[in-house]
Amino acid sequence: MVVAEIKPFTEISNMLKPYKRILVLGCGTCMAVCLSGGKRQVELLASAIRMAKKINENSDDILIGERTIGRQCEPKFVDQIKDESSQYEVILSMGCGAGVQELTERLNSIVVLPAMNTKFIGVADSEGNFFEMCAACGDCILSLTGGICPVTRCPKGLLNGPCGGTKNGKCEVSSDIPCAWVLIYERMKQLGKLDEIKKTIGPKDWGKDQKPDKYILKEKSETVTVK
Numbered sequence: 594m595v596v597a598e599i600k601p602f603t604e605i606s607n608m609l610k611p612y613k614r615i616l617v618l619g620c621g622t623c624m625a626v627c628l629s630g631g632k633r634q635v636e637l638l639a640s641a642i643r644m645a646k647k648i649n650e651n652s653d654d655i656l657i658g659e660r661t662i663g664r665q666c667e668p669k670f671v672d673q674i675k676d677e678s679s680q681y682e683v684i685l686s687m688g689c690g691a692g693v694q695e696l697t698e699r700l701n702s703i704v705v706l707p708a709m710n711t712k713f714i715g716v717a718d719s720e721g722n723f724f725e726m727c728a729a730c731g732d733c734i735l736s737l738t739g740g741i742c743p744v745t746r747c748p749k750g751l752l753n754g755p756c757g758g759t760k761n762g763k764c765e766v767s768s769d770i771p772c773a774w775v776l777i778y779e780r781m782k783q784l785g786k787l788d789e790i791k792k793t794i795g796p797k798d799w800g801k802d803q804k805p806d807k808y809i810l811k812e813k814s815e816t817v818t819v820k
């Protein structure tokens with residue numbers, strides 16, 4: 594999932610200063626799962642904005658709406674709020690950066706502002722902590738590294754490791770981080786594939802990570818339909 598965290602409230606408040614009619618818009622997929630921009634967080638942020646506006650602006654014509662759509666990054670969900678959004682001056686998006694941009698493009702007569710800082714593609718542990726796992730490099734080498742990504746999980750992104758700094762299984766950059774290459778070694782050992790770790794992984798084709806990237810379906814029948 595895409596993982597994001599809410600911006601500091603002061604930053605959000607400053608962005609919203611010129612506006613009185615604000616729609617706080619959540620995203621029911623990644624942002625809901627990482628507990629940062631789903632329905633509950635929309636309620637909390639909207640009521641905090643309402644309170645701050647009341648105290649600071651003492652105005653009666655303030656309208657703070659709340660809504661959460663399935664995904665802000667998909668046109669059919671964005672279209673659900675086309676009519677409703679026309680009564681607001683601004684949408685405060687609690688989606689990731691892709692969501693903010695999709696809203697901007699499809700609802701182009703309205704200002705869209707980001708409430709979130711988008712951080713990474715990651716996973717959650719059982720305690721609800723989130724960890725980066727994939728940098729979307731466009732040329733996946735997990736088949737060569739026991740399913741552990743050195744591009745993302747080694748701070749140096751070493752394709753052949755470890756470097757000389759690994760100590761007691763930890764990374765030299767921070768003792769909080771397990772050395773990705775020790776993890777890869779242990780995993781390859783468990784799989785009985787230690788011989789493979791001796792092979793040098795060649796340079797990655799970073800051309801596949803060109804920005805802005807795109808993915809065009811060759812056959813429309815390949816389209817995944819989500820109901």
Ligand code: SF4
Binds near residue numbers: 735744
């Ligand atoms: S090798 Fe690239 S695509 Fe594969 S997990 Fe790592 S960053 Fe993601």
Ligand code: SF4
Binds near residue numbers: 746748750766771
């Ligand atoms: S200690 Fe391991 S994870 Fe850290 S930079 Fe070196 S190889 Fe990468």
